[in-house]
Amino acid sequence: MRISIDFGITVTDSLKKSTKGSIEHKMVLSNSEPNESLVKNIFSELDFETEVEHIAVTGGKHGNIGDSINGVPVEHINEVDAVGEGAIHLSGLDKSKSTIILSAGSGTACIFAKNGEYLHCSGTGVGGGTVIGLSKLLLNTVDPEEIGELASKGNPRMTDLIIEDVVSGPIGQLPPDTTAVNFGRISKTDKKISREDLAAGIVNLVGQTAARIATSVAMSFQATEIVVVGRTPTFVSLREALEQAALITNFNPHFPKNGEYASALGAMLIAEK
Numbered sequence: 001m002r003i004s005i006d007f008g009i010t011v012t013d014s015l016k017k018s019t020k021g022s023i024e025h026k027m028v029l030s031n032s033e034p035n036e037s038l039v040k041n042i043f044s045e046l047d048f049e050t051e052v053e054h055i056a057v058t059g060g061k062h063g064n065i066g067d068s069i070n071g072v073p074v075e076h077i078n079e080v081d082a083v084g085e086g087a088i089h090l091s092g093l094d095k096s097k098s099t100i101i102l103s104a105g106s107g108t109a110c111i112f113a114k115n116g117e118y119l120h121c122s123g124t125g126v127g128g129g130t131v132i133g134l135s136k137l138l139l140n141t142v143d144p145e146e147i148g149e150l151a152s153k154g155n156p157r158m159t160d161l162i163i164e165d166v167v168s169g170p171i172g173q174l175p176p177d178t179t180a181v182n183f184g185r186i187s188k189t190d191k192k193i194s195r196e197d198l199a200a201g202i203v204n205l206v207g208q209t210a211a212r213i214a215t216s217v218a219m220s221f222q223a224t225e226i227v228v229v230g231r232t233p234t235f236v237s238l239r240e241a242l243e244q245a246a247l248i249t250n251f252n253p254h255f256p257k258n259g260e261y262a263s264a265l266g267a268m269l270i271a272e273k
Contacts, residue, residue: 006058040069055072083229086266088113098222099112101118124213148203154197161188179204206238214226228254
């Protein structure tokens with residue numbers, strides 16, 4: 001049995017791979033710093049001395065873990081390499097293609113990938129953590145499912161100003177309904193904004209910010225593909241906002257299945273090499 005763990009800021013993802021190759025994923029909230037006891041608790045069903053062959057760790061403070069647990073070797077994998085390897089594997093894209101990987105977690109990172117090499121090239125502090133933080137302030141909830149449901153019923157036009165609201169003519173090739181000012185409409189109305197519309201505005205802000213960073217970096221690096229992984233794209237409305245913003249620059253991002261545990265998978269794949 002091989003196991004891997006990605007210690008995220010908000011969620012810790014773990015995988016275990018049987019000798020037959022089947023993979024089982026588990027997630028827990030990241031309520032404490034990584035240590036040996038945490039690893040054993042995550043895999044409490046396993047006997048480390050007899051059932052575990054190898055452990056791969058990445059993310060967060062994975063350096064807190066030693067080089068072995070109960071005699072089982074622990075391999076520490078650079079997080080950029082782990083995300084890159086996992087994302088490309090899940091996407092099925094040719095490794096020779098110049099690709100930007102958008103790792104959309106609590107924050108957002110951009111990784112340039114080509115020929116199995118991975119380079120952190122940009123990012124933003126705006127991400128899933130921003131959605132949760134703003135939702136706590138504006139919606140009095142930190143429940144991702146509730147936020148996602150509210151956003152799916154809301155309309156960001158009630159919070160945002162679009163281009164046709166602020167200029168008299170077109171700007172380049174931008175569609176007239178392109179967002180000009182996120183939350184710009186709030187200061188110009190005395191109407192009460194519904195929780196649904198506020199949620200839609202929040203996810204629109206985050207999705208558009210992530211997309212515009214990714215597309216700008218992709219054009220700068222002459223990348224032809226964008227792959228989005230991480231847990232944040234599980235917000236359906238946010239994923240749609242990201243897709244729409246990316247289409248402005250003619251990119252159609254890939255959202256591979258199981259992208260939420262790309263980093264844990266990449267750590268396992270690199271360790272197996």
